[in-house]
Amino acid sequence: MPSREIINLQVGQAGNQVGESFWQDVLAEHGLDLTGIYQGSDPVQLQRIGVYFAEVNNGSQAKYVPRSLQLDLEAGVCERVRSGPMGALFSPETYLHGEAGAGNNWAKGFYTEGAELIDPILEVLRKQAENCDVLQGFQIIHSIGGGTGSGLGCLLLSKMREEFPDRMLATFSILPSPKVSETVVEPYNAMLSMHQLVDNGDLTVCIDNEALYDISVRALKIQSPTFPVLNGLISKVMCGVSTSLRFPGQLNGDLRKLGMNLIPFPRLHFLMPSYAPISDPKSQSFQGTSVPELVQALFDRRNLLVACDPRYGRYLTAATIFRGNISSREAEVAVQDLQRRNSNQFVEWIPDNVSVTLVSVPPVGQKQAAVALANSTSIQALFQRTHETFSAMYKRRAFLHWYTGEGMDLMEFSEAESNSQDLIAEYQQYQEARAGDEDEYSEEEQQEEAYAEEGSQ
Secondary structure, three states, X not given: OOOEEEEEEEEHHHHHHHHHHHHHHHHXXXXXXXXXXXXXXXXXXXXXXXXXXXXEXXXXXXXXXXXXXXXXXXXXXXXXXXXXXXXXXXXXXXXXXXXXXXXXXXXHHHHHHHHHHHHHHHHHHHHHHHOOOEEEEEEEEEEOOOOHHXXXXXXXXXXXXXXXXXXXXXXXXXXXXXXXXXXXXXXXHHHHHHHHHHHHOOEEEEEEHHHHXXXXXXXXXXXXXXXXXXXXXXXHXXXXXXXXXXXXXXXXXXXXXXXXXXXXXXXXXXXXXXXXXXXXXXXXXXOOOOHHHHHHHXXXXXXXXXXXXXXXXXXXXXXXXXXXXXXXXHHHHHHHHHHHHOHHHEOOOOOOOEEEEEEOOOOOOOOEXXXXXXXXXXXXXXXXXXXXXXXXXXXXOOOOHHHXXXXXXXXXXXXXXXXXXXXXXXXXXXXXXXXXXXHHHHHXXXXXXXXXXXXXX
């Protein structure tokens, strides 16, 4: 059976830094060195390696080249990756960059600088797609607070939606936080990006800077965490999410199945990731990782990579992915037990809404680990936070000349704001819905059907 391929795109400075960390972990799990030559001894490592890698035979040894594009609007980041330890891993034609940079401006990334670079990017993307046997979709790693990751990332999403309408578009989107802010216009960039992600993404895994800092300080005991530490946390989650795609396992063998199990309504595709165990390396040997403990940790807000509290919402769906030598019965019983004890936190009108995936390959250096992706209505707190900081500036029309100067219309800001309000209202509506409220649904169902029809057209 051929591997169902995924093409990875890392956009902007944050996207490339996280991407570098992700590829280091993936190489280690598949037994490859930094040039893509196989050094491992376990046949499972090569069984589905084709999901992320293309095999190239030059001479006697097979080399595995990641199916990945490194994109930025200035040369610095791409040059750093190219001259770094992994420079020889990626194909030279997959480094694409502009010269001017986006200057933290969404409009530059989407309309001016990004638009100049989009044709060469699509050309390389088509070439990568044509070399695939059964392309299942794309994953984009980007930050939505800056200019390149948000602007160019959203432009790419909309173009890919036109070009590959039937493929899955998954994004790992790093959301800005007022506590960890680099620029004052982050709320504008984030709001405009959310507007595009709602309409063009199929699966958005939200990663929140605030939660990453919190985990690093509280669990890893690192008082002033650096970017490599934060990126390492993100890549752990990314590797966990993609485990069932990269190794033989039970359930969720590709992106579409993952989406099918997690997304009940097309617009509500924003997922909260969590990882377990997260602990200080010094105290690792003193902690147990029994399956019930892993499950408990996955649904603990302190292990969430999003700064919101699931106790104030309800879980629509969740997917748990266990790694290591874990029996399926043990995992399923632990998940059912947690659901039974916290039944008021799970919507009762979706039965069996927590799926369990088992993969026998643990992360490098660990015996057992688990990742969860949760679709919870409490994520509206995240959108509410962005909405409040956005509204405070937009009321005064502050900094807007930077955006209108690039040819943007003010209407786009208003549209993005109302789309965000609609999304928050939709989450709230399904949070309050109860299994017996049949009459209320007729109108909403019609609305959902209309969305679905629009999507299929």
